[in-house]
Each structure stands twice: as structure tokens, then as C-alpha cells.
Amino acid sequence: MMSQRISIEDASRLKITVSDEDINNISKVNLLREYALSNIERFWEEQALLLHWFRRWDKVVEWNPPYARWFINGLTNASYNALDRHIKNGKGDKKAIVWEGEDGEKRTLTYNDVYTKVNMLASALKEYLGLKRGDRVTIYMPMVPELIIAMLACSRIGVIHSVVFSGFSANALADRINDSSSSIVITADGFYRRGKVIDLISNVNGALAYGCKSVKHVIVFNRLSKVNNGITDPINKVNYHTWDDILKEGSSNYDAEMVESNEPLFMLYTSGTTGKPKGILHSTGGYLTYANSTFRWVFGITDNDIYFCTADIGWITGHTYVVYAPMLNATTVVIYEGAPDYPSIYRWFEIIERYRVSIFYTTPTALRMLMRNAEDYSKRHDLSSLRLLGSVGEPINPQVWLWYYKSIGGERCPIVDTWWQTETGACMISNPTGIARLPMKPGSATLPLPGVEAAVVDEHGNEVKPYTKGYLVIKRPWPGLMLTIWNDDARYREIYWSRFKGVYYTGDYAMQDDDGYFWLLGRADDVLKVSGHRIGSMELESAIVAHDAVAEAAVVGKIDEVKGESIVAFVVLKQGYQGSYSIKDDIIRYVKNKLGAIAVIDEVYFVNKLPKTRSGKIMRRLLKSIVNNTGIGDVTTLEDEAAVDEVKTAYEELKRQVNSN
Numbered sequence: 090m091m092s093q094r095i096s097i098e099d100a101s102r103l104k105i106t107v108s109d110e111d112i113n114n115i116s117k118v119n120l121l122r123e124y125a126l127s128n129i130e131r132f133w134e135e136q137a138l139l140l141h142w143f144r145r146w147d148k149v150v151e152w153n154p155p156y157a158r159w160f161i162n163g164l165t166n167a168s169y170n171a172l173d174r175h176i177k178n179g180k181g182d183k184k185a186i187v188w189e190g191e192d193g194e195k196r197t198l199t200y201n202d203v204y205t206k207v208n209m210l211a212s213a214l215k216e217y218l219g220l221k222r223g224d225r226v227t228i229y230m231p232m233v234p235e236l237i238i239a240m241l242a243c244s245r246i247g248v249i250h251s252v253v254f255s256g257f258s259a260n261a262l263a264d265r266i267n268d269s270s271s272s273i274v275i276t277a278d279g280f281y282r283r284g285k286v287i288d289l290i291s292n293v294n295g296a297l298a299y300g301c302k303s304v305k306h307v308i309v310f311n312r313l314s315k316v317n318n319g320i321t322d323p324i325n326k327v328n329y330h331t332w333d334d335i336l337k338e339g340s341s342n343y344d345a346e347m348v349e350s351n352e353p354l355f356m357l358y359t360s361g362t363t364g365k366p367k368g369i370l371h372s373t374g375g376y377l378t379y380a381n382s383t384f385r386w387v388f389g390i391t392d393n394d395i396y397f398c399t400a401d402i403g404w405i406t407g408h409t410y411v412v413y414a415p416m417l418n419a420t421t422v423v424i425y426e427g428a429p430d431y432p433s434i435y436r437w438f439e440i441i442e443r444y445r446v447s448i449f450y451t452t453p454t455a456l457r458m459l460m461r462n463a464e465d466y467s468k469r470h471d472l473s474s475l476r477l478l479g480s481v482g483e484p485i486n487p488q489v490w491l492w493y494y495k496s497i498g499g500e501r502c503p504i505v506d507t508w509w510q511t512e513t514g515a516c517m518i519s520n521p522t523g524i525a526r527l528p529m530k531p532g533s534a535t536l537p538l539p540g541v542e543a544a545v546v547d548e549h550g551n552e553v554k555p556y557t558k559g560y561l562v563i564k565r566p567w568p569g570l571m572l573t574i575w576n577d578d579a580r581y582r583e584i585y586w587s588r589f590k591g592v593y594y595t596g597d598y599a600m601q602d603d604d605g606y607f608w609l610l611g612r613a614d615d616v617l618k619v620s621g622h623r624i625g626s627m628e629l630e631s632a633i634v635a636h637d638a639v640a641e642a643a644v645v646g647k648i649d650e651v652k653g654e655s656i657v658a659f660v661v662l663k664q665g666y667q668g669s670y671s672i673k674d675d676i677i678r679y680v681k682n683k684l685g686a687i688a689v690i691d692e693v694y695f696v697n698k699l700p701k702t703r704s705g706k707i708m709r710r711l712l713k714s715i716v717n718n719t720g721i722g723d724v725t726t727l728e729d730e731a732a733v734d735e736v737k738t739a740y741e742e743l744k745r746q747v748n749s750n
Contacts, residue, residue, distance in 0.1 A: 100487040101602040104528035107503055114525035125539040132540055133568055136382045141174050143347045155586035157566035159375035160350040167354055167377055168245035169345040171416035172204045184421045186234045187444055191281040191427025198234055209339030210242035217338040218306055222247035227271040229253045231280030232426045235310045236402050237412050239275045247346040249353045254403030259295030265358050270303040277310040283431045308335050350374025356575050357405055359511040368575030369511050376514050379569030383515040384414035386538055387505050388448055389523030397423040398450040405511040406481050429455055434462050438470040450479035453489050454705035460492050461640035461663055467499040480506040482705055484609040486631040490531035508534040508609050514569025517541050518607050533606045540567055545599050550589040561599040562592040598625055617646040617654050632683045636676050638666040643699050645713040655691040657716045668695030
């Protein structure tokens with residue numbers, strides 16, 4: 090195993106293989122990619138035919154830049170493809186969802202179980218509560234099977250679901266309800282997080298108090314059987330129902346609607362650079378086709394796999410790779426309600442061992458948290474059932490990749506690093522182990538998947554040479570591409586299609602190596618401008634984390650009258666290290682030597698934790714607000730709001746120490 094101090098350039102020349110065939114597979118994968126791009130309509134038509142269609146399409150794609158419509162006039166249904174066809178193929182008794190609550194409660198639902206509950210809820214929503222095709226339902230639930238049932242029930246009757254992450258505040262929930270004009274909210278009384286009871290129904294009541302005039306009904310699932318909040322009615326025009334009572338109004342056998350391919354399946358709100366969330370709208374037929382195929386390509390799913398993706402369903406990874414793609418493939422999915430390190434850092438590995446998980450898919454942020462404890466998890470727990478590891482959510486630096494490969498995978502499991510976005514619907518760049526496993530390079534997402542034409546360009550849109558940082562773009566449409574932004578076509582055109590004419594702008598930095606492998610370098614808008622030089626926060630953070638004493642780091646810019654911005658780093662040290670001037674100076678020297686004289690960190694502050702959302706993203710906006718003494722704003726998406734106060738306290742205390750010297 091290589092030293093922990095490894096650069097991207099070094100990692101790009103390191104090829105880790107599981108077998109001798111991996112090297113030859115580069116040519117095999119490239120041939121398939123060439124076929125797909127040369128026969129693009131035929132290729133995607135072949136992929137679409139892997140699903141059930143009530144009526145075949147008249148036209149594969151209609152491309153009116155920047156809008157793509159796929160499988161025109163084809164009729165299908167997400168719920169039917171996820172449930173009915175598997176049951177008809179004799180898989181009704183197969184485990185669909187294996188669920189474990191943070192409090193130790195366990196439930197297992199077969200495909201027959203899910204089918205029955207989805208039918209009951211879908212028929213009740215339509216026949217009893219009066220929902221129509223195209224109506225919107227906001228789902229605000231914790232990680233429980235009922236969340237999946239609610240999504241599939243909506244899709245069964247052609248209703249657009251808008252899942253709102255359960256960590257959002259009442260105010261944030263109200264904004265999303267009002268933007269989508271949802272008529273029904275499906276929620277739970279609460280859930281457990283780090284041993285605490287999180288009261289969801291009070292947030293719903295609070296959201297309605299903000300004036301969500303479109304809401305007519307609220308359905309409440311009683312997750313906390315020992316904590317009964319009761320059904321309240323703060324607004325007379327809103328009717329509250331229990332989950333069980335609503336299901337009693339439904340039928341266990343209810344036909345799925347025949348939905349035109351380009352009718353919206355769901356909307357999902359994602360952050361914008363302006364702070365106003367964007368309602369990303371996804372189609373039915375195109376999205377399902379792309380989700381289904383990428384799941385097969387990347388994970389090489391088999392009928393015997395037990396699949397554990399740690400993403401919250403409130404985010405796109407949860408939509409695509411916890412719910413839709415796995416269930417389109419009749420996969421057994423493991424779902425866990427709580428925090429990964431509660432009551433101990435071994436919780437995920439206990440789950441892997443207990444259920445014999447074969448595929449484990451998580452985030453670099455979570456891995457860094459686990460890595461901080463310096464444990465070899467593959468030796469402490471029986472992880473021999475694992476055959477494949479995955480990474481998602483942000484670029485994974487080589488040091489974390491190598492640790493993941495060794496301490497969880499035991500140096501025998503391939504790693505699939507996946508690049509994609511809420512807007513792309515599913516993976517765009519990854520190692521396609523289900524087609525042919527490529528040699529792995531620590532930190533690289535490898536090659537674009539079949540049918541995806543990606544490139545790295547300069548500020549003028551010209552493709553750059555290998556090892557040159559540029560902007561990642563996608564040069565032609567694909568079936569998973571978002572339809573638009575809900576009620577804001579102009580914003581859709583401006584954000585994604587105005588930077589470079591005729592191509593999709595991802596907003597990410599990347600580079601390619603000599604083998605064409607892609608290396609993601611963070612967001613293009615996460616950039617510091619120091620003395621006229623632009624430095625990516627991801628580059629700085631990767632360099633800091635490469636230091637032997639560092640577990641995590643976040644870098645932000647502080648306004649500087651001379652340099653424009655100065656570099657401020659918040660650092661979490663590994664166990665066994667304590668913050669000191671000597672370590673601080675060593676980190677500054679190390680980063681300067683690694684990245685050059687322009688990358689001189691002005692201030693280093695040691696903290697126990699960084700402020701993160703529950704999806705694992707570091708909220709650099711908050712850190713930047715702290716160092717520049719501006720308003721912090723909404724912190725409702727944080728995993729632990731106390732982290733902000735801790736960072737503020739540490740910053741002020743260390744600043745006093747610096748000034749006193």
C-alpha cells in the first residue's frame with residue numbers, strides 16, 4: 090500500500106486491478122462507448138426495452154436545445170415497473186426492504202408486502218382524497234419503509250412527489266410546499282436520531298402556520314409508538330389522517346396509471362448559488378430508463394445481492410439508488426434510520442455483518458469520519474460478504490480511497506466512485522463493473538458511462554490537454570437529464586446551458602489523465618481568489634487532509650483588502666493529535682510545498698467537528714459567514730447545529746490567542 094501522502098498525479102499513474110482481465114477491459118468498455126455514441130437512438134431504445142411499456146413510443150428523442158424529451162408518446166409507470174412485473178415473474182416473496190431503526194426495531198417487507206401497501210395508499214389518495222394526474226404531494230418523512238411506499242403510491246396514480254429531507258425546518262418545508270403547491274403532505278410523528286426523538290409533526294404544523302394554503306390533507310405515520318403526539322388541526326381547512334386510517338380506505342389491488350414518458354415523476358429541491366432552492370423536475374420514462382441501466386452497469390447487480398446505500402431518500406442518491414433503480418431490478422435493499430456513529434462507530438458494520446450485505450455505497454464525508462478512528466473495520470467485523478464498494482456525493486481524495494479499499498474492503502473489493510448530480514438523474518461517470526471492470530485509480534471516477542459524452546474544457550469551451558484543470562461539460566443529452574426547473578424555465582436555461590453554447594455545464598472542475606480517466610476537483614464556484622489567483626477549495630482541502638495528523642478540513646475565503654481573499658482553514662485532527670502551533674505551522678508548510686507559494690494558509694483553526702448537512706456536505710457558507718462576520722442564516726439542514734457554535738467559539742478563541750501574540 091502506498092504512503093498516505095499521495096497526489097492526484099501519482100494516483101493517476103497507479104492502476105489497482107482485481108484480476109489480469111481488468112487491463113484488457115479498457116478496450117472493451119471503450120468499444121461499447123463508441124457504439125453507444127455512434128448509434129445513440131438505437132442504444133437508448135435498447136435500454137428502454139428493459140422496462141415494461143404499456144405502449145411503445147413513436148420517437149426515441151426530441152431534442153430542442155436545451156430541452157430533451159425521450160420516448161415520445163410511450164406509456165409506462167414507475168410503480169408497475171418496480172413492483173407488478175416482479176410479482177408476475179414469481180418474485181413476490183423476495184425481500185424488498187430490510188429496515189432497521191436506530192432504536193433496534195427491525196422490519197422486513199417482501200415485494201408482495203410493498204405492492205399491497207402501495208396499492209392501498211395509491212387508491213386512497215385518488216379515490217378517497219381526490220388526487221388527480223399531475224397533482225403534487227410533499228413527502229416529509231424519516232428513513233422508514235413508508236417513505237418508499239408513499240413515493241411508489243404517488244407514481245402509481247401519476248401524481249408528482251416532492252420528497253423534502255426530514256432535517257429541514259418548518260420554514261424550509263413551507264417554502265417547498267408553497268413552491269410546489271402541494272395539496273397533501275405525508276409525514277410521520279417523528280423519528281430517532283442519535284438517541285433523541287425528532288418531532289416531525291410539530292414542524293409540519295409550523296409549516297402550515299406559515300400559510301401553506303394549497304394543503305388540504307396531512308397524513309401522519311406513527312413511527313414513535315411510545316411517543317404519541319396526537320393528530321392536531323392548527324388550521325381548520327386542513328384535514329389530518331393517520332396512515333393506518335388512510336390505508337383502510339384503499340384497495341389492495343389497484344391498476345397503475347398509464348403515464349406518458351415525459352410526464353413528471355418527481356421534483357426534488359436542491360441548493361442554488363443564490364440560496365433559493367431549485368425544484369429539479371424529472372421525467373418518467375427517460376429517468377427510469379437511465380436509472381435502471383446505470384444501476385446494472387455500475388453495480389453489476391445480481392438476484393442474490395444484498396444492497397446497502399447509506400444515502401437519505403430525501404436526496405437524489407436516495408431517490409435513484411435506494412428506491413427506483415434497486416426496485417426496478419427486484420433488489421433487496423437495506424435501510425437504516427439513524428446516524429452512522431450511534432450508539433457506536435461500528436453501527437454500519439454491524440448491519441453489514443448481520444444482513445450479509447454484498448454492496449455498500451456511501452459518501453467520502455462518512456468515510457473520513459470513520460477513518461478518523463483509525464480502525465481496520467474489516468478485521469473487527471465479518472465483512473466477507475462485501476463484494477463491491479461505492480462512493481458518491483463529492484470527490485474522494487486518494488488517501489480516503491486507499492483507506493476505504495483496505496480497511497473496509499480488505500483489499501479485495503473493487504470501488505466504484507460515481508460522479509453525477511441531482512440534475513443528471515443518475516451516474517454519468519463511473520467504473521462500469523456490470524459491463525467490464527476497469528483498473529482502479531485511487532480518487533478517479535474512471536470513464537463516462539455508455540451514451541454519455543463528457544469533456545473538460547477551458548473558459549472558452551475548448552477541450553484541454555490531459556492533466557489540465559477545466560470545466561466538466563456533457564456534450565449531448567441523455568435520458569436521465571432533468572426536464573427543467575419547476576416553474577422557472579429561464580433559470581434552467583441560464584444555469585445549465587448559457588455558459589457554453591449547446592452543452593450542459595455541470596459547474597464542476599475536472600481533469601483527465603493519459604488514459605482518459607476523469608478526476609473531479611470540486612465545484613467551480615467553490616473557488617478562492619487570492620492575489621488574482623484562483624484556488625479551488627477542494628484542492629486545498631485535499632492537500633490538508635493528506636497531512637498525517639488531519640482527519641477532515643474545510644477551507645473558506647476571508648475578505649482581505651490587499652489580497653482579495655485570504656485562506657482560512659478549519660481542521661479536525663485524528664485521534665491522538667492535539668492542536669498546537671507546531672502542527673498548525675507544519676500544515677501550512679505542507680500545503681505550501683504541495684500546491685505552491687500561492688497556497689499559503691493564513692489562519693488555521695482546530696475544531697472537533699465541521700458543520701455538515703445530514704447528507705454529509707460541509708456547509709462552507711456558514712464557515713465563510715463566521716470568518717467574515719456576516720449573518721449565518723438558516724442552519725436547519727445541519728446534522729448538528731451545535732457544530733456552528735463550536736466553530737464560532739473556536740474561531741473567536743484562537744483569534745484572541747493570535748492577536749495576543
